[in-house]
Amino acid sequence: MNHENDTTIYCSRCGAEMKSSSRYCMKCGNLNYDHEENQQYKKIQPKEERQIYQVGSGHSLVGTSTSGGQTISVSMNTGNSKICFLVNYGLYLLFLFISLLLSFHGNYSLETILASNFPLFAIGLSVFFLYFYSIQLLYVKSDQKWWYALVPIYNFMILSDIAFHKKYLGLLFLVPFINVLFALILFYQLGKKFNYNGFLTMLFPIIMVLFIGFGIHSYEGRNYVNSGQETTLEKSYQHKKIPLITALFVLFIGVFLFVFADFDNFQNKMSFFGNGYYVYTARQLVKTTQKKIENGSINCENVSYDSNSGTYYFHYNDVRDGAFLLLYDMHDPMLANVVVRNVNGESTYLVELTDYTYGFPLTDIATLTSDSVIQYSNISSSSEGYLCQFSE
Numbered sequence: 001m002n003h004e005n006d007t008t009i010y011c012s013r014c015g016a017e018m019k020s021s022s023r024y025c026m027k028c029g030n031l032n033y034d035h036e037e038n039q040q041y042k043k044i045q046p047k048e049e050r051q052i053y054q055v056g057s058g059h060s061l062v063g064t065s066t067s068g069g070q071t072i073s074v075s076m077n078t079g080n081s082k083i084c085f086l087v088n089y090g091l092y093l094l095f096l097f098i099s100l101l102l103s104f105h106g107n108y109s110l111e112t113i114l115a116s117n118f119p120l121f122a123i124g125l126s127v128f129f130l131y132f133y134s135i136q137l138l139y140v141k142s143d144q145k146w147w148y149a150l151v152p153i154y155n156f157m158i159l160s161d162i163a164f165h166k167k168y169l170g171l172l173f174l175v176p177f178i179n180v181l182f183a184l185i186l187f188y189q190l191g192k193k194f195n196y197n198g199f200l201t202m203l204f205p206i207i208m209v210l211f212i213g214f215g216i217h218s219y220e221g222r223n224y225v226n227s228g229q230e231t232t233l234e235k236s237y238q239h240k241k242i243p244l245i246t247a248l249f250v251l252f253i254g255v256f257l258f259v260f261a262d263f264d265n266f267q268n269k270m271s272f273f274g275n276g277y278y279v280y281t282a283r284q285l286v287k288t289t290q291k292k293i294e295n296g297s298i299n300c301e302n303v304s305y306d307s308n309s310g311t312y313y314f315h316y317n318d319v320r321d322g323a324f325l326l327l328y329d330m331h332d333p334m335l336a337n338v339v340v341r342n343v344n345g346e347s348t349y350l351v352e353l354t355d356y357t358y359g360f361p362l363t364d365i366a367t368l369t370s371d372s373v374i375q376y377s378n379i380s381s382s383s384e385g386y387l388c389q390f391s392e
Contacts, residue, residue: 009034084136084146089243092129096122096250113257122254126247131206134213137240138162141194141212142219162219163189193220214244275370277327278359281334282351284323286365289314289338289349292390300388306342311385313339319353331355337362337379352379 008017009032011025018025023035031038103116113119136146142162149155157170163186172182184202191201191208194217201208211217292298298305300312316322319334336353339362352362359376360368 084140085240085243088129088133088136089246092125092133092243092247095125099125119254119257122250123258126251126254127206130210130244130247130251133240133243134209137213138190138194138209159186159190163193194218195221214240275358275373277331278334278353278373279368279370281319281323281325281328282336282353282365282368284325285316285319285336285338285351285353286349288323289340293340297391298388299391300386303386305388307347308345309342311339311341312388313337313385314388314390332357334359335379339385341385354379 009020011018011028011030016025016027018032020032020034022032023037024031099118099121100113103118103121104112132149136149139148139158139162140146144158144162148158153170153174156173157167160170160172161167169182173179175182183205187205187208188198188202190212191198194212194215196208196211196217201212293305293307298312303310305312314322314337316336316338319325319336320328322336322338332355334353334355336351339350339352341348341350349365350362351360351365351368353359354376356377357375358373359379360372360374361376361379363372
C-alpha cells in the first residue's frame with residue numbers, strides 16, 4: 001500500500017489515533033475497513049453502516065474534514081449535552097420566574113417591578129448563567145463531561161487538564177496568592193487552546209469564556225463527534241443559541257429597567273449601595289472589636305477593662321487597622337471610634353465613622369442603616385468613656 005499520502009484517522013470503536021495505512025487499531029484491534037487488504041470484509045457490514053458513521057461500526061474518521069480543515073475525533077467523554085442544556089436553562093428560567101413573582105408582592109404593575117430588586121437580580125442571574133453555562137460548553141468542546149464544572153476543586157483540575165494537559169496543577173487554585181497568578185496563566189493558555197487572543201482571555205476572562213463557550217472555535221482545532229458526524233460545534237449544540245439569546249435579552253431588559261426606565265430610582269439604588277459600604281465597614285469593625293475583647297489583652301487609661309460595667313472606646317486612625325475589608329483600596333481612607341457600653345454584663349456597641357466627607361455620628365450598630373450616612377467631615381478627637389487599645 002502507498003504510504004506517501006498517509007493521513008491520521010481515528011478508530012471508530014475507541015477513538016485512538018491511527019494511520020490510514022494501518023489494517024487495524026493497535027489499541028483495541030478494530031479493523032480499518034478502508035484498508036485495501038480489508039476490503040473483502042466490507043460485505044459483512046450492514047448497508048446502513050457503510051453510509052454514516054457510528055461508534056463501533058467499523059468505519060474510521062479521516063483526520064481532516066472536508067469543510068473547515070479541522071480535525072475530527074470521537075467524543076467519548078462529554079456526557080449528554082441535552083441534559084446539560086435542560087438543567088442549566090431550566091434552572092435559569094425557574095429562578096428568574098420565582099424572583100419575578102416575589103417582586104410583585106401581590107401588586108402586578110410595572111411600578112412594583114421598578115421599586116423592587118428584580119432588575120438587579122435579573123442582571124446578576126443572567127451574567128452568572130452565561131458564564132457558568134459557557135464554562136460547561138468549554139468542557140464539552142474539550143471532550144470533558146459538562147457536570148465536572150459542578151464539582152468543587154475537581155473542576156479546577158479539569159480546567160488545568162484542558163489548558164496544560166496536567167490535571168494536578170489545578171490544585172494550585174487552593175494556594176493563596178499563587179492562585180491569582182496561576183489563574184492569569186491558565187486563562188491565557190485557555191485562550192490559546194481555542195485560538196483566541198491569550199492576553200484578552202487573561203484580562204477579560206468572563207467575556208472571553210462567553211466567546212469560547214458559545215463561539216465557533218474548537219479546542220486545539222479538533223471537533224468531537226458523537227454520532228452521525230454531528231460535531232459539538234454544529235448540529236449537536238445548536239440549542240445553545242436559545243439560552244444565549246434568552247439571557248442576553250433578559251440582561252438588556254434588566255439594565256433598561258435598572259437605569260433608564262426610572263432614573264431617580266437608579267440614583268437612589270446607587271446611593272444605597274455606596275452608603276452600604278460605610279455600614280459594612282462599621283459592622284466589620286464591631287465584629288473584630290468583639291473578637292479582640294474576647295481573646296486579646298486590653299489596655300485602658302487608668303482603669304482595667306470590666307466586661308460587666310463601664311464605657312470604653314477604641315479609636316482607629318485607619319479602619320483597616322481594625323478589620324479586614326474587601327475593596328477598601330478603592331475607597332477613601334476612613335477613621336472611626338467604636339464605643340462599648342457594658343451594663344450588667346450586657347454590651348452595646350456604637351460606631352462613629354467618616355472618610356472626611358461622608359459618614360455618621362455615634363450610632364448604635366443595631367440601628368445603623370444606609371440612611372444613617374450623611375455629610376460628616378470629622379469625628380471627635382475624644383469620646384465618652386475610657387480610651388483603650390488592644391495589645392498585639
